[in-house]
Each structure stands twice: as structure tokens, then as C-alpha cells.
Amino acid sequence: MQDDQSMITIGDAIEDTCRQLEASDVFYGHGTDNPWDEAVQLVLAACSLPADSDRSVIEQPVGEAESGQIERWLRERISKHVPLPYLTGKAWFAGIEFLSDARALVPRSPLAAVIQSAYAPWYAGPEPRRLLDLCAGGGSIGIAAALHDPQLEVVLTDLDSAALTLARENIDKHHLGGRVITVESDLFAALEGQRFDIILSNPPYVDAQDLADMPMEYHHEPPQGLGSGADGLDITRKILASASEYLQPWGLLVVEVGNSWEALEAAYPSVPFTWLEFSEGGHGVFALDAQTLQDSTASLS
Known part of the structure; x- marks a missing residue:
């Protein structure tokens, strides 16, 4: 039992956790980019407090069970380099909480900003009604899109059945079963005849x-969610070759390729990618409208 003199507070736990993280060689890239923010997320999660808790919580005491959880998670984080969301089971994307575990990549993508901007100024069609989250993993991108637009119907596709099981859990978490569905598919293979x-x-x-x-940290994530051939473009090439068949005439394709953007430009010098x-x-995120995709068919096939 902890007595009053030995009781630590939330603030104490965050400071101690931060010091241990600073002294370690962990990498930050799964929701935070510095040891302080990582420490805040770890301690608040261990104490079952909201991630957006204000400073009023820092004087709250940390119980024995919570202190033990902090120690266990910190040990896993430092010694095994497990990404924090895999320890807490929670990740945030576009300001929304998602379930996160090793069945899918930890949600992280600048596509959150595209969703939050309502696809402006890149989408010029009528009010969007159908959206496809291609290679959806745990479903964060498509689910965030559905939550930001109550009129939107969303299809999440992935080849990995385990990732789609996690996606369905996230659909249930956000009560979106009426508007968001999952389809196990190798890219567009199971979507014949559909348009978005x-x-x-x-x-x-x-x-x-x-x-x-x-x-x-990245080696704890499913490898099939990361690698894509020698130049990183094996899957992107397939997307570009077929996407126009699944877009409305006014449709928009937005794809993240990260550091492989230079290889993409070199591979398709005549395609006018909008970065x-x-x-x-x-x-490393490009946009192409349906008409441009059709006009570039010869270059993309």
C-alpha cells in the first residue's frame, strides 16, 4: 500500500516517464514526435484519463494499479520499442480516437488534413456521396471521412482480413455500421462496377x-502494410492503372506515397501530379482528378 507521503501525482508520473524516455533510444513517429507528449499519452492512458485532459489532472494521485501499468508500458516501450498505441490500444487520427493494435499500421497520415478541408480545393464535383478508402488497414481514414460528413457512404477495402476485423471494430466503436462497410479485396478486384x-x-x-x-518501432507493424517493392511503387502503379474505372467523371484520387514521391515523378514524367x-x-501526397487519369491512360498502363 502506498501511504500519503509516497503517493505520486499524475504530474510526477509524467515527468518521470519523460526523463526515462529522454534517456532511451526510442523513436517517435506513431502519434507523437517528442518524449514529453509520449509521456503524457502513456500516463493518461494508464490512468484511464482522456488524452485531452487539461492541467487540472496533474495533482491527482496515481494508484498502485495505475503505477504498475505505467511501469509495464514504459518497460515495453523502451526495451522492446513497441509503438505506444500498440501498448495502450488507442491511437488518434484527425482528432478522433481509434482502436489500434498490431493487426494494422498505427494510424498516421497527412490525409487527415485532406478530410478536414472537405477535399477543397482539389475536389470540384457535386457534394460527395460515396468514398473509397483503399488499403484501409484499421479503417481510420475512411471512418474519419464518414464522421466529418454525415451524408457520406464509405467503403473500406484491404487484402488483409485481420486488418479489416480491426476496421469493423472501429466502425462499431463509432456507430457507423449503417454508412461504412468493409470489403476484403486486392485493390479494386472486388469492386467491379462500383463508382466513387x-x-x-x-x-x-x-x-x-x-x-x-x-x-x-516500425518492425512491430505488419510488414505488408509498409513495403512495396524496390522503389516503393509496386502497389501505387496498380492503383494508377485502374483508378479511373472506379471514379465518377468528376471524381478525385488522392494517394500518399511518402518518400517515394521522387521515384513516382521519375516513373511517370508526363503525368501532371498535383502535390x-x-x-x-x-x-508525398498527390491528387489526380478522373479526367486527368483518363487523359494519362497511356502513360499509366
């Missing part, structure tokens, strides 16, 4: 060299 106003995709796009050099800029960070 918007296709969003964060496919595997890491090239072989970057994959080999990635910090240990999106983000005020809060992120790069």
Missing part, C-alpha cells in the same frame, strides 16, 4: 532501402 466520388489511399509505399533502415502541401507537416 473520392478515392483516398495510404497504400504500402516504403522502398526496400528505407524499409531496411526503419527504426525498430499537396500541408501546414502541419506531411509530404
Whole structure:
């Protein structure tokens, strides 16, 4: 039993956790980019407090059970480099909480900003009614789109059945069963005849060299969600070759390719990719409208 003199507070726990993280060699890239924010998320989750708790919680005492959880998670984080969302079971994307575990990549993508901007100024069609989240993993992109637009119907596709099971759990979490569905599919294979106003995709796009050099944290994630051939473009090539068949005439395709953007430009020098800029960070996201995709058919096939 802890007595009053030995009782630590939330603030104490955060400071101690931060010091231990600072002294470690962990990599930050799964929801935070610094040890303080990582410490805050870890401690608040261990104490069953909301991630957006204000400073009023820092004087709250930490019980024995919560202290033990902090110690266990911190040990896993530092010694095994497990991404924090896999420890807490929670991740945030576009300001929304999602269930997160090793069945799918930890949600992270500048596509959140595209959703929050209502696809402006890149989408020029009528009010979108159908959206496809291609290579959806745990479903964060498509679910965020559905939550930001109550009129939108969303299809989540992925080849990985385990990832789609997690996606369905996230659909249930956000009570979206009437508007968001999952389809197990190798890209567009199971979507014949369907058309969408918007296709969003964060496919595997890491090239072989970057994959080999990635910090240990990324090796806890499913490898099929990261690597995509020698230049990182194996899957993106397939998307580009077929996407126009699944878009409405006014439709928009938005794809994240990260550091492989230079290889994409070199592979398709005649395709006028629109590269999106983000005020809060992120790069390697392109947009192409349906007409441009059709006009570029010869180059993309």
C-alpha cells in the first residue's frame, strides 16, 4: 500500500516517464514526435484519463494499479520499442480516437488534413456521396471521412482480413455500421462496377532501402502494410492503372506515397501530379482528378 507521503501525482508520473524516455533510444513517429507528449499519452492512458485532459489532472494521485501499468508500458516501450498505441490500444487520427493494435499500421497520415478541408480545393464535383478508402488497414481514414460528413457512404477495402476485423471494430466503436462497410479485396478486384466520388489511399509505399533502415518501432507493424517493392511503387502503379474505372467523371484520387514521391515523378514524367502541401507537416501526397487519369491512360498502363 502506498501511504500519503509516497503517493505520486499524475504530474510526477509524467515527468518521470519523460526523463526515462529522454534517456532511451526510442523513436517517435506513431502519434507523437517528442518524449514529453509520449509521456503524457502513456500516463493518461494508464490512468484511464482522456488524452485531452487539461492541467487540472496533474495533482491527482496515481494508484498502485495505475503505477504498475505505467511501469509495464514504459518497460515495453523502451526495451522492446513497441509503438505506444500498440501498448495502450488507442491511437488518434484527425482528432478522433481509434482502436489500434498490431493487426494494422498505427494510424498516421497527412490525409487527415485532406478530410478536414472537405477535399477543397482539389475536389470540384457535386457534394460527395460515396468514398473509397483503399488499403484501409484499421479503417481510420475512411471512418474519419464518414464522421466529418454525415451524408457520406464509405467503403473500406484491404487484402488483409485481420486488418479489416480491426476496421469493423472501429466502425462499431463509432456507430457507423449503417454508412461504412468493409470489403476484403486486392485493390479494386472486388469492386467491379462500383463508382466513387473520392478515392483516398495510404497504400504500402516504403522502398526496400528505407524499409531496411526503419527504426525498430516500425518492425512491430505488419510488414505488408509498409513495403512495396524496390522503389516503393509496386502497389501505387496498380492503383494508377485502374483508378479511373472506379471514379465518377468528376471524381478525385488522392494517394500518399511518402518518400517515394521522387521515384513516382521519375516513373511517370508526363503525368501532371498535383502535390499537396500541408501546414502541419506531411509530404508525398498527390491528387489526380478522373479526367486527368483518363487523359494519362497511356502513360499509366
